[in-house]
């Protein structure tokens with residue numbers, strides 16, 4: 001269960017996640033990035049802390065984070081990786097491990113993953129596997145990472161056979177979320193992250209969905225900032241779901257809403273053509289179509305989903321044949337006995353899982369998306 005403690009004061013967690021063996025403090029407030037040293041317990045003796053980030057985030061935040069840690073008594077070592085999905089490889093993990101051996105890190109050395117989901121995933125995996133686990137601090141700087149990747153303990157890298165196929169569950173020592181850092185996100189990254197926020201609305205929070213309906217355009221074009229409360233609601237939902245099902249065998253699958261076909265589109269685009277959230281928007285509409293065809297929810301509810309996703313879908317999607325996309329469904333990790341488990345909505349705020357979705361339903365949903373995306 002996640003629980004609200006109190007204020008956003010840096011030393012008091014705003015939320016606490018619980019898993020079988022661990023209590024995970026989550027600090028969430030604007031400006032926290034300059035107080036990050038107060039979230040980690042200050043070192044009794046001068047001690048090293050490792051900050052790993054990517055080149056873009058380093059430019060924006062590297063110095064501020066290092067300075068905040070130094071003020072709290074840490075001696076900071078900084079590693080800067082290239083930006084983007086290409087860092088999620090075993091080569092990056094080996095490189096980090098080599099460096100950490102050279103620097104004589106031990107099992108008390110905190111590792112701070114400062115960046116989006118790519119940094120969080122690969123650095124988290126390196127931390128999880130170095131000497132069987134170093135304390136990992138997730139400091140997410142994209143929407144995707146703040147509402148999703150940094151919470152829940154999934155860390156990993158890609159394999160030539162597919163995305164995120166090598167990894168493990170490794171809960172962080174803590175998570176520090178500063179929504180003010182999102183101000184510098186490029187518009188495409190913002191849209192991608194907003195698709196995940198809409199996802200939380202559909203699976204569990206109708207109020208959040210209605211807020212997205214009203215503000216999605218202003219959030220995308222930067223006329224209004226995404227409110228901290230939206231980030232917090234998503235974080236809270238994720239903590240609650242992970243507490244109920246850390247290893248993805250039951251309720252956690254709801255988080256996969258829009259992702260079954262989303263992943264297939266992503267793979268079809270060689271993980272380059274689209275941002276993750278853009279394909280999740282397509283996947284949510286496809287799942288919404290199936291739910292409407294099955295009579296699980298009304299055409300009006302489906303129309304609301306389509307209306308929001310209109311702002312989040314890829315700007316240009318080449319026409320496709322259904323088979324070109326569905327052929328990639330076989331690679332999804334979340335399969336049981338050869339069947340993909342589909343998450344379909346029953347209303348805005350409630351979903352269920354289904355293992356009996358037929359090829360015909362998939363083709364029909366893809367045919368709908370093929371037309372809708374060009375409307």
Ligand SMILES: NC(=O)c1ccc[n+]([C@@H]2O[C@H](COP(=O)([O-])OP(=O)(O)OC[C@H]3O[C@@H](n4cnc5c(N)ncnc54)[C@H](O)[C@@H]3O)[C@@H](O)[C@H]2O)c1
Pocket residue numbers: 054055056057060083084085088115116117118119121141142143144145148149150151152153154155164181182183184185186189192276
């Ligand atoms: N572990 C999980 O549970 C989980 C969940 C969702 C996604 N993921 C993974 O996360 C990755 C995607 O993460 P992402 O969408 O955050 O992408 P990303 O980490 O690649 O970041 C996107 C871009 O934004 C830049 N950036 C980051 N923060 C910025 C800021 N504040 N201002 C300006 N630019 C900034 C980055 O340098 C990068 O160029 C994928 O690899 C995906 O598999 C993991």
Ligand SMILES: [Zn+2]
Pocket residue numbers: 148196259276280
């Ligand atoms: Zn996602």
